[in-house]
Amino acid sequence: MDARSLRGLAHPLRMRILDLLTLDGADTATGLGRRLDENTGTVSWHLRHLAEHGFIEEETGRGTRRERWWRAVREARRLDTNDFREDPDSRGALSVYLHETVHRDFGQVSTYLAEDWAPEWRDAGTLSRWADLRLTPDGLTALNAELEAVVVRHREAAAEGGAAPGTEEARPVIVQLQSFPRRERDER
Structure with a gap:
């Protein structure tokens, strides 16, 4: 992942959107907005931003002009934090990305522990x-x-x-x- 991509992804809502699309498959801005308790317009703006940076893409042949379906791009990306620690322009984005990643992982473990499993x-x-x-x-x-x-x-x-x-x-x-x-x- 390069500095531009990191800055494009390092936003709490964008990271949550990408996570949902990665884990659960394609969805619309309306569906994601409902799941995230966010305004559809805000979600739509962040979807376009994620697409601009190549993290998601529109699922063609599905939906309408007003209802666009988005899916995560299945591409392995590796983030070497050493590439960004000394770059003052990327250090803030790296901090947000790492904080949100740890928060997400903690939330997933907490959810697993709270759920009733066979x-x-x-x-x-x-x-x-x-x-x-x-x-x-x-x-x-x-x-x-x-x-x-x-x-x-x-x-x-x-x-x-x-x-x-x-x-x-x-x-x-x-x-x-x-x-x-x-x-x-x-x-x-």
């Missing part, structure tokens, strides 16, 4: 924490790459075959991973 789904989910690792920067980078490869492998397998015949229907799953160094007590 035992097999409740038991399949996890909130794991390992605080006994000691890694170098290269070690942490390698760990993250391995974990990402596992998720990608499962995503590709699900896309190819879906759920195995005779098994319970597959559901959408969110995988959140947070890995970062922490200061030791005598460094604070």
Whole structure:
């Protein structure tokens, strides 16, 4: 993701809109406005802004001139925060983006915990924490790459075959991973 794209995305409402389109599929400004409790005109303006930056696109052949359907562009984007930390023009956008990402992830976990799930789904989910690792920067980078490869492998397998015949229907799953160094007590 470049600085222009980051600035185009780094707005709380735009990030929420993109998240809904990514998770739930195409929708209209009216539908999104209702789900987000926002004015349709405001949502429409942000949709056009997201489209201008290539995050979403109009779903052609659906809707009318007055009712446009929008969908997320399925394109892998990687944000290397180091590209923006020293750029004063992008630092604010990076801060907004990171804050909203953490807020979104926290909200998704909180929603999962508050919902009533069948035992097999409740038991399949996890909130794991390992605080006994000691890694170098290269070690942490390698760990993250391995974990990402596992998720990608499962995503590709699900896309190819879906759920195995005779098994319970597959559901959408969110995988959140947070890995970062922490200061030791005598460094604070």
